[in-house]
Amino acid sequence: MRSFVYYVREFLRPEWIRKFFFARTAPLETPSYFKGYPTRTEKECTGCFSCMMICPAPGAIAVLRKKDEWGPEVYPGHCIRCGLCVEACPEGVLSSGRILDVTDRDRTAFASWYHLEVDDNLCMRCGNCCVSCPVNRQIDPQLAGTGTSASDEVIMRIEGGRVRILHMEKCTGCTTCETQCPNRAIRVARMVEGVQLPEAEA
Amino acid sequence: MSILQKIKNTVRSRSIHVSYVDVGSCNGCDIEVLACLAPRYDIEQYGIYVHNNPREADVLLVIGSVTPQWVDKLRDIWDKIPEPKVAVAIGNCPISGCVYARRGTLTSPPVEKYIPIAAQVPGCPPRPTEILNAILSVAPLIFKDYEEKQP
Numbered sequence: 001m002r003s004f005v006y007y008v009r010e011f012l013r014p015e016w017i018r019k020f021f022f023a024r025t026a027p028l029e030t031p032s033y034f035k036g037y038p039t040r041t042e043k044e045c046t047g048c049f050s051c052m053m054i055c056p057a058p059g060a061i062a063v064l065r066k067k068d069e070w071g072p073e074v075y076p077g078h079c080i081r082c083g084l085c086v087e088a089c090p091e092g093v094l095s096s097g098r099i100l101d102v103t104d105r106d107r108t109a110f111a112s113w114y115h116l117e118v119d120d121n122l123c124m125r126c127g128n129c130c131v132s133c134p135v136n137r138q139i140d141p142q143l144a145g146t147g148t149s150a151s152d153e154v155i156m157r158i159e160g161g162r163v164r165i166l167h168m169e170k171c172t173g174c175t176t177c178e179t180q181c182p183n184r185a186i187r188v189a190r191m192v193e194g195v196q197l198p199e200a201e202a
Numbered sequence: 203m204s205i206l207q208k209i210k211n212t213v214r215s216r217s218i219h220v221s222y223v224d225v226g227s228c229n230g231c232d233i234e235v236l237a238c239l240a241p242r243y244d245i246e247q248y249g250i251y252v253h254n255n256p257r258e259a260d261v262l263l264v265i266g267s268v269t270p271q272w273v274d275k276l277r278d279i280w281d282k283i284p285e286p287k288v289a290v291a292i293g294n295c296p297i298s299g300c301v302y303a304r305r306g307t308l309t310s311p312p313v314e315k316y317i318p319i320a321a322q323v324p325g326c327p328p329r330p331t332e333i334l335n336a337i338l339s340v341a342p343l344i345f346k347d348y349e350e351k352q353p
Contacts, residue, residue, distance in 0.1 A: 024247050028331050057294075057326070058303050077297035080326035 035083045038074050038094040045070040045093045051085035054110065054192060061085055088192075107197040114171040115189040116156065118163045122185035127158045129177035129186045135170050207350060214260075214345040216249035218337065221259035221283070222292075225276055226302075226309060227266030230327040231293040235263060243330040250337060256282040260345065261337060264319070267295040267302045267309035273316060280317040286348040290336055291319045294326045301326075320344060 010016060030036075038061075047063055047070035055061045060078035063070055072085065072094060086099045088110045103109065118129075127147020130136055133155055136143055140151040147158040156165045156177075163186070175188045222235055238245045239252060256262065256279045268276065280289065291313055294300035299311035313319060321340040323332050 025242070025244055028243065030329070030331060034329075057301055059298065075298075076324040077294055077322070078300065078303075079324070080294065080300065 033098045035081050035097040038096040041095045043091050043093045050088045054084045054088040111195045112192045114173040115191050117187050119185045122183045128180045132176045132180040218250045218341050219259045220252045220261045221256050222263035225266040225272040226269035227295045231265040234327040238330045262289040263292050264296050265292045267299040267311040288320045288344040291322045
């Protein structure tokens, strides 16, 4: 009986009734470190398209030229807020959450290069790739015809009846060789890898 | 405004019944909708109740890019909801197809092609707070003075 009275008294307290019926969680605020849609910083965009190339969602980001100025544009209905464009941009044009702070602190970045691969079964040793390559042409203006070259500095040349790739790192990713290849034997791929830059000298 | 209308407005503002339908998504948005039910977000304190019967619902949350099997069924579900009703697209999929908007996928976004959408919540997935804000902001627009707005 005593406990019954106790409970009735407890539950009739105005404070308890107010708490019970009008309890609400505080309105939740989005923390500042949450990754939102990338926003522009005041840095200048160089139009390197790193953000577009790394974006995993179709049609989420486009680098557009407006009034003689390149600038990325993010489309909210497509963007998945992964923040890769923010990390990939070498200039820090985009910003989202604390990604830029973290990449600055940890000195992380994305390194990209172009990978050339020749399928020897498809390649018919015509040398079109070596001849058409604009970098090859600049390094060795003599390079012509069959794609053989006396220079060791070219990206690729015909050696002993097959394409030999010498300096893959010089490739600019223009894919001229791909379009000129009659057999689709040569393939250009853009490789991206996360790297940690060496510590800045103090 | 009649007293009856006032009562209806009051009641409807505190009793929004939500039904959700997944028309082919990766389940990420479903998890975010279910997170709204959890104590941290707790949509019932705002008078929003989730249950999966379209005949009792006022708001339909459409999740996912539309797969062929859902094309006619989604329309059926929309027709079953009694007036006044509203559909909210949750996530990128109903808006653009998101990562499924590629060649060779069996999806046909956007969902606006099949049912009228009143609000969109972009995000992959959207945050529970964003879903909550969308429902709370779109519901009064549709349900307030519904009978008076009828022609």
